[in-house]
Amino acid sequence: MQRQHSFDQTELGTLYLVPTPIGNLQDMTFRAVDTLKKVDLIAAEDTRNTQKLLNHFEVETKQISFHEHNTAQRIPQLVEKLLNGDSIAQVSDAGMPSISDPGKELVAACIEHDIPVVPLPGANAGLTALIASGLEPQPFYFYGFLGRKPSFQKQELTALANHQETLIFYESPHRIAKTLVNMIEIFGPQREAVLARELTKKHEEFLRGTLVELQEWATVDNVRGEFVMMVAGNDVEEVDESLVDLSPIEEVVHLIEAGESTNNAIKRVAKRRQINRQDLYKEFHEI
Known part of the structure; x- marks a missing residue:
């Protein structure tokens, strides 16, 4: 068993997991800004994107890139810095690190070396959409992105078809219509669902209806924006x-x-x- 006291004095550095806004910069917390200013280094999914955030809040801390394509190279470097006493803030482009974004491998490496890992609360697209969806907010089952290949996606959906929890997915605008077609095939056309897009931004929108109604909308409308897809759990009673x-x-x-x-x-x-x-x-x- 490992026991972590997050704020005990130690010669080691600390890894801070810092959520960033999913759209509206005003959702950045005071603590998050303060943490980014105080750490020795910021490990960012996209340094160009994060630099805009740092400029807005007048944060001058140095960045280093940390994304899915350089994980193997970066983790030893970051762990060495933490073991030498440097503190690091890890951020993704938007929302929570490790939630459909880089982070989990670095967290695991820090835990393995007894380096403190401190999470900060903040923006998360899935939960933000869920509480305004009108669907049952708990229990819920967060899945994130489905596979891109239609055959694999259908296998994933089939495994989820009998879940009674509200299901939460992320999807891109150019795949949303095809994903809805597959959901109709696996879940049935009348399953209640909600699409949320452009969360916290000026054009924030929620679309609520059955899967078939949402699929019809996605076929004819000019679909834009990243989506949170929420599907009601399976509450169909057992067949007599x-x-x-x-x-x-x-x-x-x-x-x-x-x-x-x-x-x-x-x-x-x-x-x-x-x-x-x-x-x-x-x-x-x-x-």
């Missing part, structure tokens, strides 16, 4: 084997005879069979 051979209308009748109200029976059958509730309502009432 005695109902398998019944038509949807016959199943509604069966539930009504068992004591369900008409509207509840229609709602349950539509959800379980992944069909449109209004269409089933009209068919049942012969409208």
